[in-house]
Amino acid sequence: MGKKIFETEFKVRDYECDIQGIVNNANYMHYTEITRHEFLESIGISFLKCHLAGIDPVVARADLRYKTSLTCGDSFLSSLTVEQKGPKIIFHQTIRRKSDGAVCCIATVEVATLVNGKLSRGEYFEEKLWDWL
Amino acid sequence: MGKKIFETEFKVRDYECDIQGIVNNANYMHYTEITRHEFLESIGISFLKCHLAGIDPVVARADLRYKTSLTCGDSFLSSLTVEQKGPKIIFHQTIRRKSDGAVCCIATVEVATLVNGKLSRGEYFEEKLWDWL
């Protein structure tokens, strides 16, 4: 488990860069979020439909290590592998600059699932995740 | 070291809440950033002036654990303690909901300092940090 890789590509938006001329740290949180949502969509899970059905994946922990800064004009590859650990889904995510493959950010994101506001055993995503893995 | 506490108060802005009705995770990164910058300002360090002088503190690692979600209308207390560890400054940060003191987010943020784009030994902030501690 955790070997199969989902990867997608994005481009830095100029407004995401701050006064230091580099992408502001909080935006990497956004990048990892949209990558997870694109991944979920690719295996048939819609964040919006889940929410409307009372099923809300929420981030319990996010650990981001920043290596190389992205800046205006950069494209980047955002990849993830998935691991299920008890009731949590662990996403191992990497963001690499497209031009040279430099690692920009390595993130470990733990996601718990709320059902009608209460912590679940994670069974709602299990089947589709196993199909993918 | 690390015992003295800096604390400030903020209020959730409605646009910071996402479709789940809670503050989006990336905004806690913003909250911890503005708290650090308010702290630095309180001890006489301006983020902007530093940048213009070629001194840029950058986040090397941010580890955020999410406990209780903030939502529209919530006020919260954001506090930090500081620890110097070799060339890095480690900020231990906590965000608590004001109404009941519930812990919302616990973050450990490691900051390195670039001088003209190169990693420094952290000496630029040392003196003022020691004065405060």
Place this chain on the structure above:
Amino acid sequence: MGKKIFETEFKVRDYECDIQGIVNNANYMHYTEITRHEFLESIGISFLKCHLAGIDPVVARADLRYKTSLTCGDSFLSSLTVEQKGPKIIFHQTIRRKSDGAVCCIATVEVATLVNGKLSRGEYFEEKLWDWL
């Protein structure tokens, strides 16, 4: 109508400044939004409670004229007057730099009210607005 002024104060957050070293234009939209919501709250209207009750004020038009740029460290005064025009509420908003009163942004924002997703005649806010005016 439209003479009474609501005013509140904010401070620029460093992450709101972009690579040009000034507050990114989109953030003025945020500033005007939080000012309207603070105003509504001051007269007893909660954006969240309205939403949960199926009443959603939505911006139909926003016209922003940018005069002086705000930057890191700036505090600013954000004021508004209100005018009701048929089913719409018109907010006349001004953002001024606190240090010297320089006008930064003048905005006219037209708000319509949806009730269960359908355009209403604006009667839900009328009474409280009239009480204030």
Place this chain on the structure above:
Amino acid sequence: MGKKIFETEFKVRDYECDIQGIVNNANYMHYTEITRHEFLESIGISFLKCHLAGIDPVVARADLRYKTSLTCGDSFLSSLTVEQKGPKIIFHQTIRRKSDGAVCCIATVEVATLVNGKLSRGEYFEEKLWDWL
């Protein structure tokens, strides 16, 4: 002038939707900005390089009319035409939902050009704009 159309496609990011379940108004400002920057890039003008050379296009006025709301999962087409009016460049921008062509936002954005912080006659972009038009 103003007849030639530049168009690009984006997809709503879930974090751009707020508690009302629709894209927050400020994000349309971001959408129009990235469209202008993509356009400038397509005719050989880099926002970052301009900034580093002391040339900063800044928005003097933005007038946005909101028609249909975008939500999670929506893709949209963002188009613009250009008009030069004295020292200003006027962008006429339209955002349409991809699935059915519904007009979501119509924006008129006036851009002035600062050279070393002073308002210019707009000559820096003129030639490339004329080549494109």
